[in-house]
């Protein structure tokens with residue numbers, strides 16, 4: 001399996017799309033072959049970065065990647081997310097590859113929107129004879145999990161987000177009745193459900209937190225003969241340039257000139273609330289040192305600042321001379 005693209009780009013799984021783009025741009029600049037001529041390792045790394053970005057760099061690609069990963073994880077845990085479709089006998093994980101005309105990629109296609117016209121066959125399997133009679137299980141379509149990105153300001157005030165939503169809906173022609181029947185419907189090929197998309201409006205309450213999950217009841221995949229699953233929406237707050245979340249902690253990078261790190265001094269920062277604040281930098285501060293500023297984070301919470309080295313785009317002649325003297329002195 002290819003490397004985890006989140007890991008390659010150095011972002012967390014709940015990073016916003018914008019955060020992923022920023023991380024990509026930074027890494028692509030750093031590892032660009034033009035900057036690293038004749039460095040095979042840098043070239044490999046650059047290719048890996050590109051590949052990772054192809055996987056999760058756009059909202060659509062990322063949605064697909066995340067969905068696939070969730071399905072794979074569900075199977076890896078040995079549970080069966082599609083038991084609701086089986087009508088009792090159940091597709092067991094082991095049954096997928098054993099030549100029953102059932103291809104795992106069909107399910108994925110189905111859940112990804114049925115590209116290529118793949119047709120999953122939701123066949124009823126015979127009940128095992130040894131089992132005592134059991135009440136029929138509650139039939140339920142699978143849940144869908146998705147993420148939406150909002151700004152810090154939208155989170156404070158609440159907002160409405162238009163969300164493009166694709167899911168399995170009851171077939172319009174047979175209304176689900178051809179599921180498992182001997183005469184499959186020509187529209188849904190006897191699945192009883194078909195993939196349809198719509199745009200829904202998601203209401204995000206004020207005070208929404210990064211990582212909070214909204215559950216939209218019955219907005220998941222519909223089941224031809226049972227209840228629909230739910231739609232689970234993970235809220236991601238875009239921390240904006242130079243900031244990131246570590247769990248629920250908001251980290252802001254503060255670029256400090258090397259001389260200020262060594263000698264101490266002060267820098268000014270802009271907080272998430274747009275306030276300008278002066279930060280005292282102690283003598284001998286190191287790159288990566290952190291400090292917590294109470295009340296300056298999102299929604300009045302703490303803001304953790306992390307010192308990084310300011311890298312000037314250009315160095316003046318005077319600065320070059322000063323750097324020369326620094327070098328001569330051994331620094």
Ligand SMILES: [Zn+2]
Pocket residue numbers: 171172173174175176178185186187188189190191192193
């Ligand atoms: Zn149908």
